[in-house]
Amino acid sequence: MDVMDVGQNIEALLVTANRSISVKIPLELDDGTIRVFKGYRVQHNNARGPFKGGLRYAPDVDLDEVRSLASLMTWKTALTRLPYGGAKGGIAVDVKELNRGELERLTRRFVNRIHDFIGPQTDIPAPDMNTNAQTMAWIMDQYSMLHGHNPAVVTGKPVDLYGAEGRESATGRGVVYVIEELMKDEGRDLAETTFCIQGLGNVGSYAARFLDGLGAKIVGVSDVSGAVYDEAGLPVGEILEHVRKGGDVKGYAGGDALPGEELLTLPCDVLVPAAVGDVINRENMREIRASYIVEAANGPVTPEADDHLRERGVILVPDILANAGGVVVSYFEWVQNLQNFSWKEKQANAELHSTITEAYRRVRKLAKRRGLDLRTAAFVLAIGSVGKATVLRGIY
Ligand SMILES: NC(=O)C1=CN([C@@H]2O[C@H](COP(=O)(O)OP(=O)(O)OC[C@H]3O[C@@H](n4cnc5c(N)ncnc54)[C@H](OP(=O)(O)O)[C@@H]3O)[C@@H](O)[C@H]2O)C=CC1
Numbered sequence: 179m180d181v182m183d184v185g186q187n188i189e190a191l192l193v194t195a196n197r198s199i200s201v202k203i204p205l206e207l208d209d210g211t212i213r214v215f216k217g218y219r220v221q222h223n224n225a226r227g228p229f230k231g232g233l234r235y236a237p238d239v240d241l242d243e244v245r246s247l248a249s250l251m252t253w254k255t256a257l258t259r260l261p262y263g264g265a266k267g268g269i270a271v272d273v274k275e276l277n278r279g280e281l282e283r284l285t286r287r288f289v290n291r292i293h294d295f296i297g298p299q300t301d302i303p304a305p306d307m308n309t310n311a312q313t314m315a316w317i318m319d320q321y322s323m324l325h326g327h328n329p330a331v332v333t334g335k336p337v338d339l340y341g342a343e344g345r346e347s348a349t350g351r352g353v354v355y356v357i358e359e360l361m362k363d364e365g366r367d368l369a370e371t372t373f374c375i376q377g378l379g380n381v382g383s384y385a386a387r388f389l390d391g392l393g394a395k396i397v398g399v400s401d402v403s404g405a406v407y408d409e410a411g412l413p414v415g416e417i418l419e420h421v422r423k424g425g426d427v428k429g430y431a432g433g434d435a436l437p438g439e440e441l442l443t444l445p446c447d448v449l450v451p452a453a454v455g456d457v458i459n460r461e462n463m464r465e466i467r468a469s470y471i472v473e474a475a476n477g478p479v480t481p482e483a484d485d486h487l488r489e490r491g492v493i494l495v496p497d498i499l500a501n502a503g504g505v506v507v508s509y510f511e512w513v514q515n516l517q518n519f520s521w522k523e524k525q526a527n528a529e530l531h532s533t534i535t536e537a538y539r540r541v542r543k544l545a546k547r548r549g550l551d552l553r554t555a556a557f558v559l560a561i562g563s564v565g566k567a568t569v570l571r572g573i574y
């Protein structure tokens with residue numbers, strides 16, 4: 179916080195989470211085995227509005243990870259000027275080990291444990307890794323059984339159950355809006371720019387589809403199984419269809435097959451990590467060949483790699499800006515639920531476009547004016563906004 183003028187007392191308030199919840203979730207599997215899972219919800223800051231942020235299901239979820247993801251949400255909602263604070267949650271579980279019925283019971287039991295701490299004006303969960311619209315539908319239903327009908331308690335729901343048109347694709351769409359602005363500023367033509375995308379889940383697959391639609395050349399993609407590369411450009415539609423049918427990247431027949439981690443060091447202009455955190459780190463930072471990194475995932479670059487890449491002149495668009503499209507359209511969904519009204523997807527996409535490009539412009543302008551990199555500029559704006567709200571509210 180050295181580049182900012184935030185007093186020490188406010189700084190202490192901003193770096194610590196308001197509340198960290200850890201719960202035990204016992205679950206009887208279909209074969210009669212009892213397993214005990216750990217669930218978390220960290221509510222980082224609500225100076226600017228109700229806590230907001232996704233729920234992640236993954237084996238390595240723990241309190242430390244959830245805490246740092248929750249703080250990113252505080253800065254993300256502030257940077258995009260949404261009337262929210264930041265939270266994150268998750269369950270330490272490998273979703274591949276549970277069937278659909280078991281996942282539903284696990285989700286409902288998690289809600290039973292945390293329902294007193296969430297609510298439409300308190301804390302509003304949403305999808306993140308390995309959770310989706312169906313997970314959100316179960317949360318809405320379980321919460322409503324306990325508190326009465328209340329769709330606005332969670333966003334990212336199915337369109338047929340109070341979800342917003344455009345939410346599913348919103349994060350990937352926002353990533354591409356940011357890339358379009360960046361390329362304009364850098365005087366680059368998308369059609370002559372090469373991209374590598376790590377992760378073909380919700381965020382990566384929509385980002386790939388929209389970039390492909392704009393004529394960008396995607397030369398590499400990966401998932402957990404591996405990577406595929408073709409310097410002439412990959413047939414993105416075909417690969418996404420293969421994945422949609424349940425295939426993985428390793429099983430895709432075209433292009434050159436590579437180990438997944440090699441995706442990050444392939445020759446390309448723009449690298450889009452859209453999977454997990456800390457993937458660009460001290461082990462591989464010197465081998466990164468991209469000139470631009472757009473953080474579609476949360477926290478894909480470690481602080482050490484960030485310093486190294488900045489010194490090398492790599493331009494990096496930070497997660498709190500690049501992947502904010504999801505929470506922006508979550509906000510639209512919440513507003514529609516509160517008003518019992520629904521927008522058409524065209525309206526959501528247009529509002530998303532202006533929210534994301536305006537945030538990008540503010541960051542770029544400050545970076546230029548003060549000679550900062552984009553991450554520092556984004557944090558200066560976000561922390562300044564939360565700090566101001568905290569002072570205005572008064573501290574008791
Ligand atoms: N969903 C959202 O709206 C938002 C998500 N994000 C962030 O975006 C990232 C991706 O989330 P989302 O798309 O929702 O998650 P999904 O669960 O839909 O997809 C995750 C993807 O990442 C792949 N993956 C996981 N580990 C690796 C790895 N080590 N190497 C390569 N690929 C890997 C998975 O592969 P496989 O399918 O083979 O398991 C899958 O393709 C996360 O960091 C999340 O926090 C940020 C903002 C909003």
Ligand SMILES: O=C(O)CCC(=O)C(=O)O
Pocket residue numbers: 230231232233254302303304305306333334476501502504505506508
């Ligand atoms: O849509 C939301 O509320 C939050 C999405 C999320 O978890 C994120 O942006 O990291």
